[in-house]
Amino acid sequence: MRGFLRPTAGLTLLFAMAVTGCSSGSDGTSDAAPSPPKKTPSASSTSGASGSSGTSGTSYAPYVSATEASDTDDSGAPSTYNLAFVIAGGSTCTPKWNGTAAIGSSTVKTRISALTEGGATVRVSFGGASGKELATTCSSASGLAAAYGAALDAAGSTQADFDIEGSTLTDSDSVALRSEAIALLQKERPDLEVSFTLPVMPSGLDSDSLALLESANKYDVQVSTVNIMTMNYGESYDGDMGDYAVTSAKATQKQLKNVFGLSDADAWGGMALTSMIGVNDVDGETLTLADAKDVRAFAEEKDIAWVSIWSTFRDVQCVSGSSGSDDAATNCSGVDQSSGAFGKAFAG
Helix, strand or coil: CCCCCCCCCCCCEEEEEECCCCCCCCCCCCCCCCCCCCCCHHHHCCCCCCCCCCCCCCEECCEEECCCCCCCCCCCCCCEEEEEEEEECCCCCCEEECCCEECCCHHHHHHHHHHHCCCCEEEEEEECCCCCCHHHCCCCHHHHHHHHHHHHHHHCCCEEEEECCHHHCCCHHHHHHHHHHHHHHHHHCCCCEEEEEEECECCECCHHHHHHHHHHHHCCCEEEEEEEEECCCCCCCCCCHHHHHHHHHHHHHHHHHHHHCCCHHHHHHCEEEEEECEECCCCCCEECHHHHHHHHHHHHHHCCCEEEEECHHHCCCCCCCCCCCCCCCCCCCCCCCCCCHHHHHHHC
């Protein structure tokens, strides 16, 4: 997904078990027998807001700015907020919010307190499309684990999301170092729930994303959810974005089922879906409110763990005649809507 350093393309999703991956065309065998996926706290907790109507276990967990509040943060009564993003401060192994704000920032602490006062939890999202993910700047697994842990402690969170995309996804050295560090961190923190947010196409996860899951399995990382970013497919995909999201999810479910030896239900339950609301980064791609309702209905039908949006601060209509102050790439959706309408649609 986009970072906050500059507008750029990207985004996606997460899974719970000791995972193994395979490259496209492999036989889908595993070195380890995965345990059934377990719901994240946002999907199973009864103490916070459900974020959805009815009896569905699918919760709503939008991406929010860790540093700036939005009037639409609470639309849809999220049960979990994905705090975007923790990355490296420059080329060091120092974790910072958006690469600039200190992990212990009083502004961020106040922000988290406001987000959680109604019972919601927060998930710290590491990475994104901009800046440097910590695994590319830290020199050791222990140092990387300490950096991740410091950010989690500062946020008071037991949920970690790793949004890995672009060149970082293809960097095999950082992929391995990250897996080793997460495994160390989970040994220290047995209750730590880990999700991976990965790019997807209507054909499913690519070989790089599957290799990342294979690396996680090699180091015995317990992954709670695979969150797929159903967006930015390319200029040739100019059809219905709701249909593309469903097609992408179906393809990914088959991959997860084959890779991990899961039942249909467990493969669906270990998946999450993140959509870029309104205008996407690729010309011709626009996710409408009708699409959002279709994606929510599909997620409930399959009992997918959670759904998300990029992002709450874009869940408003752009103001016409604002001389460029509103930009659908950064702070509004680019479609006709009432404030918070996408959050409500995804929450169900």
